[in-house]
Structure formats: structure tokens, C-alpha cells
Amino acid sequence: MRAMPLRDGQTIEAPVRDLRRVPIHPDNWYPLAWSREVKSGKTLGVHFAGEPIVLFRTASGQVHALEDRCAHRQVPLHAGVVDGEGIRCGYHGWTYDCSGKCVDVPYLGRERLPNGVRAYPCQEVHGLIFVFPGDATLAESRQLPELPSLTDKAFKTRRFGKPVNCHYSFMHENLMDMNHQFLHRKQMGQMRARSLGRRRGDDWVEVDYVFEREGGKQPTGEALVFGSSKNRSDQGGKSVMTIRTEYPYQRLRIRSDEDTLVMDLWIIYVPLDAQQRTNRTFGLLSVRRPSSVPFMLDLAWPLLVWFTERIFKEDRDIVEMEQAAHDAQGADWNHEVFPVINDLRDVLRNCGDRTVIPIREVSDLA
Template sequence: MNQILSTDSMPPPRLGPEGDLRRIRSNPDFWYPVAWSRELKPGKTIGVRYAGQPIALIRPKEGDVFALEDRCAHRQVPLSKGQVTGQSVQCCYHGWAYGRSGRCIDVPYLGKGKLPNGVRTYPCREQDGLIFVFPGDAAKAETVPLPHLSQVANPAYKTRRFGRHVKCHYSFMHENLMDMNHQFMHMKQMGQMKPRFLGQDSGPGMIEARYTFARTGGKQPIGEALVFGQKRDNSAKYAHRDVMTIRTEYPYQTLKIQSEGEDPVMDLWIAYVPQDAEELTNRVFGLLSIKRPKIPGLLDAAWPFLVAFTERIFREDREIVELEQAAWNELGGDHNQEVFPVIQNLRALLARCGIPAGAES
């Protein structure tokens, strides 16, 4: 009989007591980006999502953005379809109005003494072109810091903002980026680059993997050349000089490429924000910073190539993680057979920092 142990008879996932990693919900007690600043004009409101919760972001003509539950207390239609007046938003349907605190401050056809309950408000911050909310326990928002967005504010770097909706659990995104053996998949874009794993590090809520790469075939693509600022020699003395460090610092992720003692040539900050209640889709917010080379204007001129290059890479990654999610859906659970220790540790970290499904308060 020519059958080998199939996935159908595979043992359950190795997470131990944590259960199926794809059923672990993101921990809401962090600041999550939910929109780019440029998406929300003064005097306007837009609707966004975190883990199935609809959130209205409101930017008054004067003053900071604020965030309310995106369901009118009256009939649950989106407040983000409404009108911004001063420091309040008025529901488009019957005109109920809410202030920054979520309190209902006017029902046009009702006495002021009878005003009904309002809606939930979310702590909200804006920084470096991103709007963040704190979907968890609002009392903790003051003590949990906003993430540091790498080189975004550093004039020595040029930053690309990118992102898409991806139809998978956020954990697939973390694993994809940290396991550089998936370089195999990008061979057409990158040529044959053999990763060498240098080691890992971990701390509370953090894990980091380090790699070098040697080109074993193919030409260096122009997009990659731009990242490194120069066309590298393929000879042995240059191989393994640049170190790539990928770090999950829950719930964010970063990837840096740098030579010892030098500033990173590339510095990526990225977050995967669950969209639906089951957290099987996510919206990506990525900030890709490239160190400006010495020749002024060179990076700007070459920017369209870099954009196209990174888009192609990102499309391949998106396709594969969505296929992983589709397999999970079909099999009704996680059948991964993970053999790479740093990814095993990453999975344990994500399970430990998240919330098991059904355990939400």
C-alpha cells in the first residue's frame, strides 16, 4: 500500500494547552492603527474595523480625531454616514447627535431631559500619519505606549506607506515574514538567495530572528539594489555581510537590514489589524523606510521601481497566506507541522500574548 501518513491523520497542532493558533484572538489592550491620516479629511468621518467592532473616526474641523462605536444608539446604523458639526457627529437617519465622550447630546424631536444613552468611545491617537485606537480596557490606554514607528520621522530615510486587506488570521502574517526560508517563493523576483539563520533572541512579548543571505544564482534585481544603495559584488567577501533582523514585538513586527555598526539600509514597521469578529481577515499597515543614498534625488527617481518591486513581493506573500487560511478553513483547524524552532517559538509567543477564542470578557 503506497500511502503515507496524510494530514487527515496528522496529530493535532503542537501548541499544547493554547489550542489552535488560528483561534487565538488578538489582545485588545494595545494601540492598533485603524486608518491612514490622509483618509480622514477635516469635518469628515469614516468607518473602520477592529476585530468585528465597527468604529467611527471623526475629525472635527478643529481639534483632534476621536473614535466612537459606529452604531447609533437608536437604530444601530453607522454614525460614520453622519455629519460632523463642531465637536460632535450627527446620525444621518433621525439626527441623533453624539459628543466626543459618546454621550448623546441631542435628539431633535425629544426634550433635553429625556436624552437616551450614548455609544461607546475609544481612546484615539494620531501619530506620523496613522490613526490609532485602543480597543481594550480604556483605563489602560494611558499607560500603554504607542509603538515607535522606526525611521518614519527621520529625514535620512524615505518612507513608503502601504497596506491591503488580506484574508487570513494575523498569525499567518507574522510567520510568513519571520521564516525567511520562504525566500524560495520570491525566487522570480529576487533571484536565488540562500538564507542562513544566525540565531534568535527573545524577551517578554518579543522574539527576534537574524539571517544573512548569499546570492547563489540570478542577477540582483534593481529594487533590491535600491534598498542596499549600491550594486553589491557577488563575491564571497560581500556575502553574509548584511544582517536581516525580524522581530515580533507583540502585536507589531519589524524587519531591519543593516551591516554591523551602521544604520539600517532598510527599516520596516508593520501591523496586521484583525477586521472581522473571528479575526480571519486583517488589514495591513506597513511603513517601509529606505535610507537615502549620498546622491541627492537618486532615491526619489528610483522610487517607482521600488514601489513596483515591493508590490510584487507583497502580492506573492498575500496569495500564499490566503491559501494557508483557505486550507485551515477546509480542514477545520491547524495541521501545521512546523520544524523551524524560531517559528515554533513565535507561535507560542502569539498564543501566549493573545486571547483564546471564547475567553473574551
């Protein structure tokens, strides 16, 4: 419940929307695939919040997105073939251009063409294929994320991401709340986060952290990301981590005590199913090369990949447990005490779709 002010100065208790049933808002650019997944002249079937979408790369090399169904018999277009600058259904050969218009029905001719299918605005940048699944007239007014670290030769970038069986909001909370370092105690050792402060706006919230080692040896993987804790201690400085959710994207940056950006993580969680209980994570992790011996990062890269994969697995397992608990309880029983997470929840509720995901029956969860 939340206190709502009345004109006479009194308040009433109003129900707060269950965040886990707030759909992500479609009026934004979402990556639905990596560029490498859509080969030349090939199709790829993907989903956004239950909507089937086909991505296909035409003869010119451009990637396009249409709803993944033929207007004739509703079979998926991704089972068809790319034909020049269009796509041909694999069943009867109906052909659609990149705008979704039906341009050929072999047995009818071009004079009696039926309606086409929906086309989605689509852009390929940063090795990702972004689709705008909402109101297409808003696409030009919504900016794609700016990721300067990807083109900066001082950084080496890792692309990662896997499906996670939880609502996207659990993922935002997990990254924003660094008090969960206890979860990673086997990977990170005895490390404690301390919040320096938080800030928020209508569609964003961010928080700063510093980390203190309470004992034990620093894992090598952590040193690659954060830098050596011994060197930082000797120099009397601490790296500052800033985590920002700017709806619907999330960013984590680590700066040295000299204000040099040493790590830059951009991440997004794209709902796959209509219930939005599964998301596909797309992450870009950029790490600055050591100025003294730049090639050392290349040599140590397999270790960093191994380290970050183990951290991601622990996070994935725990948020899936959170989702399972929510489904079993049928409501959000969470008692959150960390102010920045409460701010984050407000942003996700306010920016999310105003519709509500219906409650699933317990029998459907088996």
C-alpha cells in the same frame, strides 16, 4: 499536544490551542486608518475584529472614535454628519459629543437625553489613526510604537497596506521565516537566507539573518533595499536582517556590515471581521538614501514600489492559501520544524486573547 509537568515529576500531554483561533488581544493600540482617509468634517466607518467603529474629524481638526451605531435605531453613525465637535446621526439627528455622550435629541430637548455610545481612546501619529479597542483604562499604560526613521531626513518612507484574507498569525510567520525566499525566486533570484540566531522574551521574539546569492543577476529592486551584492562581496561584508515580533507589532531592520541602518520596516496586521479571517495590513517602509547621491533614491522610487508590491502580492497569495487549507481541514495540521517560528507561535498564543474563535461550519466557507 504539549508535555505538562506534574508535582511528582511526571508529565501529561495537554492540548495546545489552535493558534488560528486565538483572537488578537484588544488591549493594545491598533491603527484603523491612514490620516489621509479621514478628511476634515468627514466620517469613516472601520472595523476591528467585527466591531464597527466610526472615525470622524471635528472642526478643531482632532480625530475621534465612537462605536458606529446610533443608540436610537442602531443605524451607523458614519452615515451621519460631523457637527462642530460632535457627530449627528443622519436618521433623526441625535447628536453625540466626542466622549460618546448624547447631547441633543431635536424633538426631546436637552433635559431628557438617553444613553450615549461607547467612545474609544484615539491618537493620530505617524500619519496613522490609532484606536485602543480594549479596556480604555489601560490605554495610557500601553505605548504607541516609536518610529524614529519616519522623521529622519536620511530616510525616504513608503506607506502601504491592503486587506489580506487570513488570520493575523499567518502574516507574522510569513515575515519572520525568511526560509521562504524560494517563493520569491522570480523577484529575488537565487538567494538563500541563513539564520544567525534567535532571542525571545515573554511578549517578543527576534531572529537575525544574512543572505547569500547562489548565482544569477541581482534584481535592481533588491539592490535598492539590500544594497549591491557585488559591493558587499568586494568589501567582504554582509548586511544583517533582524526581524522582531513585539506583540502585536512586527519590525524588520537591515543593517550594513558597518552597523548602519539601511532599511526599517514597521508593520501591523489588524483583524477586520469577528472570525479574524481577514486583516488589514498597515506598513511603513523606510529606506536610507545613498550618502553619495541622495536624490538617486527619489528617481528609483517607482521601481522600488513596483518591486515591493510584487513581493507583497506573492506573500498575500500564499498566506491566503494557508488560511484556505486551515479552513478546509478544520484544524491546524501544520508540522513546523523551524525553531524561531515555534517560539513565535508561543508568543502569539500567550499574548493573544484568552477567548477562542469558534469553528465555522464547512458550509459557511463557501
